[in-house]
Amino acid sequence: DIQMTQSPSSMSASLGDTVTINCLASQDIGNYLSWYQQKPGKSPKLMIYGATNLEDGVPSRFSGSRSGSDYSLTINSLGYDDEGIYHCHQYYEYPFTFGSGTKLEIK
Amino acid sequence: EVKLQQSGDELVRPGASVKMSCKASGYTFTDYAMHWVKQSPGQGLEWIGTIIPLIDTTSYNQKFKGKATLTADKSSNTAYMELSRLTSEDSAVYYCARAPIRYGGYPDYFDYWGQGVMVTVSS
Numbered sequence: 001d002i003q004m005t006q007s008p009s010s011m012s013a014s015l016g017d018t019v020t021i022n023c024l025a026s027q028d029i030g031n032y033l034s035w036y037q038q039k040p041g042k043s044p045k046l047m048i049y050g051a052t053n054l055e056d057g058v059p060s061r062f063s064g065s066r067s068g069s070d071y072s073l074t075i076n077s078l079g080y081d082d083e084g085i086y087h088c089h090q091y092y093e094y095p096f097t098f099g100s101g102t103k104l105e106i107k
Numbered sequence: 108e109v110k111l112q113q114s115g116d117e118l119v120r121p122g123a124s125v126k127m128s129c130k131a132s133g134y135t136f137t138d139y140a141m142h143w144v145k146q147s148p149g150q151g152l153e154w155i156g157t158i159i160p161l162i163d164t165t166s167y168n169q170k171f172k173g174k175a176t177l178t179a180d181k182s183s184n185t186a187y188m189e190l191s192r193l194t195s196e197d198s199a200v201y202y203c204a205r206a207p208i209r210y211g212g213y214p215d216y217f218d219y220w221g222q223g224v225m226v227t228v229s230s
Binding site for chain 1: 157204222
């Protein structure tokens, strides 16, 4: 199975900050990587797909990038609404796997 | 508007089975795959499996083979997941999630999710 190593597991940042969350794939997954935001008691919401493509309706403050097997989600100009857990997900091959999640708190 | 409406929360006895549903609306049911994902309390996400309703093909995470059975009813645009021989390890929230199908018939990322079904296994 492809392992997705996500870091950090939690982080705290201030309003207006820029933060980056990372996922390292254990093998090549091409650009078959997506990012989801999950708020407490809610289902995950698609933010980025194809490693770098912004889902419709997602603010342009969110962006995804790739460097080899390292994938990143960057959020600029943090707002309170960005608080939640972020999950990366590879859909290159079965079994699909997720990172362990990053809990983002806004100070 | 795309919507995935899941059935209600369940309280079940150890050893029993539970079948949950995911009714799709707002799109052509057979144009997409349907995935199922488990989220244990305070934990991350685990992919259970997927069904492609158009060709009635399923793929399972090896970990859930024998535990989960995925089906779909094209006439009612509803996907189902049955979990058998339940134990406390099966207590979790279960989500259905829609996925586009890429060229070659492989499902893609999850673009819409249901609201989740909380399954509690307790005597």
